[in-house]
Amino acid sequence: MSDAQLHEETLARLDEDRAGVGDVFNLAVDIGPVPMQVGACLILDAGPGFDLTRVRRSIAERVCAVPRLRQRLVPTPLGCGRPLWIDDAAFDPDHHIHTAVCPSPGGEDALLDLAATTIGRPLDASRPLWSITLVTGLADGRIGMIVCFHHVLADGIGGLAVLGRLVDGMAAPAPRAFPVPAPSRRRLAADAWRTRLRALTGLPRAWPAIRRAAAELGAPRPLTRCSLNAPAGVRQRLLTVTASLADVRRFAHVHGGTVNDAVLAAITGAVRTLLARRGESIPDLVVSVPVSARASATTARLGNQVGVMPLRLPARGALGQRLERTATITRARKSTTPGASSHLLARVGAILARVHLMGWLLQHQNLIHTVVTNVRGPEEPLFFDGARVETIIPISLVRGNVTVAFSVLSYAGSLVVTIVADAERVPDVPCLTRALEEEFAAMS
Numbered sequence: 001m002s003d004a005q006l007h008e009e010t011l012a013r014l015d016e017d018r019a020g021v022g023d024v025f026n027l028a029v030d031i032g033p034v035p036m037q038v039g040a041c042l043i044l045d046a047g048p049g050f051d052l053t054r055v056r057r058s059i060a061e062r063v064c065a066v067p068r069l070r071q072r073l074v075p076t077p078l079g080c081g082r083p084l085w086i087d088d089a090a091f092d093p094d095h096h097i098h099t100a101v102c103p104s105p106g107g108e109d110a111l112l113d114l115a116a117t118t119i120g121r122p123l124d125a126s127r128p129l130w131s132i133t134l135v136t137g138l139a140d141g142r143i144g145m146i147v148c149f150h151h152v153l154a155d156g157i158g159g160l161a162v163l164g165r166l167v168d169g170m171a172a173p174a175p176r177a178f179p180v181p182a183p184s185r186r187r188l189a190a191d192a193w194r195t196r197l198r199a200l201t202g203l204p205r206a207w208p209a210i211r212r213a214a215a216e217l218g219a220p221r222p223l224t225r226c227s228l229n230a231p232a233g234v235r236q237r238l239l240t241v242t243a244s245l246a247d248v249r250r251f252a253h254v255h256g257g258t259v260n261d262a263v264l265a266a267i268t269g270a271v272r273t274l275l276a277r278r279g280e281s282i283p284d285l286v287v288s289v290p291v292s293a294r295a296s297a298t299t300a301r302l303g304n305q306v307g308v309m310p311l312r313l314p315a316r317g318a319l320g321q322r323l324e325r326t327a328t329i330t331r332a333r334k335s336t337t338p339g340a341s342s343h344l345l346a347r348v349g350a351i352l353a354r355v356h357l358m359g360w361l362l363q364h365q366n367l368i369h370t371v372v373t374n375v376r377g378p379e380e381p382l383f384f385d386g387a388r389v390e391t392i393i394p395i396s397l398v399r400g401n402v403t404v405a406f407s408v409l410s411y412a413g414s415l416v417v418t419i420v421a422d423a424e425r426v427p428d429v430p431c432l433t434r435a436l437e438e439e440f441a442a443m444s
Contacts, residue, residue, distance in 0.1 A: 018191075019073060019083040019152065022304030025346035026151040027083070028353035032362065033234045034399045035122040038159065039148040040409075041115040041395060043108075044387040046143040052099060052134055055143075058385050059132055060093035065165045068153060068302050069096075070178065072128050077185050081192030087179030088128055095127055102137040102144060111135060111144050112238035112393070116420070119148045119395055120234055129153050143387065154302040156375040156394070157292050161302070163392075168383040218310055218333065220367055223286045227278055227425075228271070228369045232398045235423040239433045240393055243415045243440035251443035255320050257327030260374050263408055263417070264289075264313055264330075265323040266439035267372060271404070272315045273435035277428065284312045288368040308345060309333055310368055319442050362400030370404055371396075377411040394418050404432065415440075 019027070030036035044050075063069040071085040100118075103110045114135060123129050130153060135144030147163065154162060164170070183191075245259070252262035268285045275282060293305035311333065314325045352358045373396055382389040393416055394407035403425040407418040417436065421429040 017071075017085045018081060019085070020303040020305070021082075021346040021350075022155075022306060023152045024082055025349040026304055028349045028358055029362065029399075030151075031353075031359045032399060034120060034232060034236075034397050036151045036399070037119050037123065037148055038151050038156070038396045039115070039119045039146065040159070040163070041111060041393040042145040042147065042384070043111075043138070043390045043393075044143040044145060044384055045390050046141060046387045048141070050143060050385070050387055052136070052143075055134060055385050056093075056097050056099075059097050059166065062166045062170070063093060063096075064176075064178075065170065066162055067176065069128055069130055069162070072126065073152060074182075076188055076192075079192065080185060080188035081195060084182070084188070086182045089179040091128065091179075095124075096131050098131065098133045100133050100135050102135050104137075106138045108240070111138060112240070114144075115146045115393075115395055116236045116238050116397070118146050120236060120397055123148070123150055142390070145384070151304065155292065155304045155306045156290070156373060158302040158304075160375060160377060163382075164378075166384070167389070168385065220310075221312070222366050223369060224282045224284075225366070226275060226280050226282050226369065228275075228403055229366075229401045230403050230422075230425050231363055231401055232403050232422045233424060236397055237421050237423045237426075237429055238393075238395060239419045239421075239429060241417045241419070241433060241436045241440060242391075243417075244444065245410050245413050245415045247444045248415055248440065252323065252327075255323040255327065257323050258330075259410070259415070261327040261330055262323055262443065263374060263415070264311070264372060265319060265326045266436060266443070267370075267406055267417075268313045268315055268322060268326070269319055269439045270432055270436035271370065274428065274432045277431055282315055282369075285315050285370070286368045287311045287313055288371045290371070290373050319439060365401060368402065370402060370406065371398075372406045372408065374408040375410075377409045379412065381412045391416060396420065398422055404429070 026036050067087075068085060070088055070091045072088045073083050073085055075083050100114060102114060114133075118131070118133055123131060129150035131148045133146040133148075135146060138144055147159075149159065149162070248262050249259050252259050255262075257265075264287060267287070271285055272282075287310070289309045289311055291307045291309050293307060311326075311329060313329065314322050316322075317325070349358065352361060373394070375394065377392060391414065392409055392411045394409040395418055396405065396407045398405045398420055403422040405420050407420065409416050419429060419433055419436070421432070426432070
């Protein structure tokens with residue numbers, strides 16, 4: 001390989017290993033008592049021969065298929081650009097793979113309480129930013145697997161890509177040198193200046209990109225204040241609602257919408273019921289919907305490419321009527337460039353963090369009531385070390401002044417909605433759960 005080719009390959013590797021603009025944004029908003037961490041809780045149908053020691057060994061071997069899981073994020077010297085992912089020469093899987101016993105009686109509620117505590121505990125920034133906790137003591141001999149990673153490592157689609165490399169049936173990764181030495185300061189500085197110059201040459205295309213981002217974000221309008229907006233704390237509660245994906249899809253199509261439209265309509269109705277029990281009423285629910293800038297992700301290119309689409313959804317009317325109006329709203333707001341707002345949000349967020357306004361904004365924003373994240377998961381069942389993955393429960397904690405949020409994942413014919421709520425601010429979350437169950441039951 002010539003010196004020029006080696007130089008180009010090194011630059012390409014640097015580009016892949018730098019934290020992206022969206023990743024820097026996730027670092028900027030990682031302030032306050034709740035860490036910017038996400039994850040999932042898998043429930044495995046383990047048989048009598050399921051050996052945790054063997055499982056730990058399998059995980060340790062399979063993480064080698066995802067280079068990012070053996071890297072840590074480090075800041076670069078002044079003038080050398082964004083933070084860099086470098087191989088952790090002291091990487092030890094035992095620092096990341098843990099075991100725990102589910103509190104009695106070993107039901108889903110106890111498992112989810114453990115998951116909320118695990119994902120709400122900050123990861124060690126001096127090591128790769130992930131952990132897996134294997135949970136025994138579940139009813140019927142099942143095994144829980146709590147996967148946690150910092151949002152800077154991957155967005156929702158990227159997290160699924162990581163999970164896909166850890167389950168059974170994946171080909172062994174191509175051999176890769178490890179650890180690869182970190183690049184020199186001189187090379188980092190040269191790459192940083194190259195990136196800045198490339199950004200300058202792209203200025204003529206900046207205005208159309210800003211217009212697309214603004215269209216996705218929509219015109220900001222203050223929302224109707226209600227008890228949903230209050231400072232969220234560390235103690236959080238998780239509850240789930242499961243529905244038939246086929247039933248939801250069929251109901252959505254009858255009313256001219258998508259599965260996502262049906263989910264949004266159901267959530268809006270459930271929140272309306274919760275507020276009515278509190279003696280409150282709002283004309284519409286303002287929901288922040290993350291929008292991915294990519295249809296899929298591979299573990300070779302993780303990070304965050306996610307924009308935001310705030311939607312003002314009707315809170316009144318029957319389910320079918322709300323679904324039809326929701327479908328009309330989302331069709332009008334969908335961009336030809338999904339996730340177009342990702343870079344603009346990241347740039348603005350970085351500026352706000354630099355002037356120490358991000359924390360105040362998160363606690364005092366008056367633009368959204370809640371967040372609904374919806375990710376399409378595998379259509380066929382997954383297996384881990386021979387055990388069938390019965391369900392995958394997505395988890396994203398509430399932060400700032402949003403006390404209730406929803407994470408949605410389709411998997412093997414089922415739709416799982418995780419309700420996460422501040423345990424003190426939303427003691428009536430079981431009411432919200434029952435209301436959401438009724439909304440989905442009306443679709444069957």
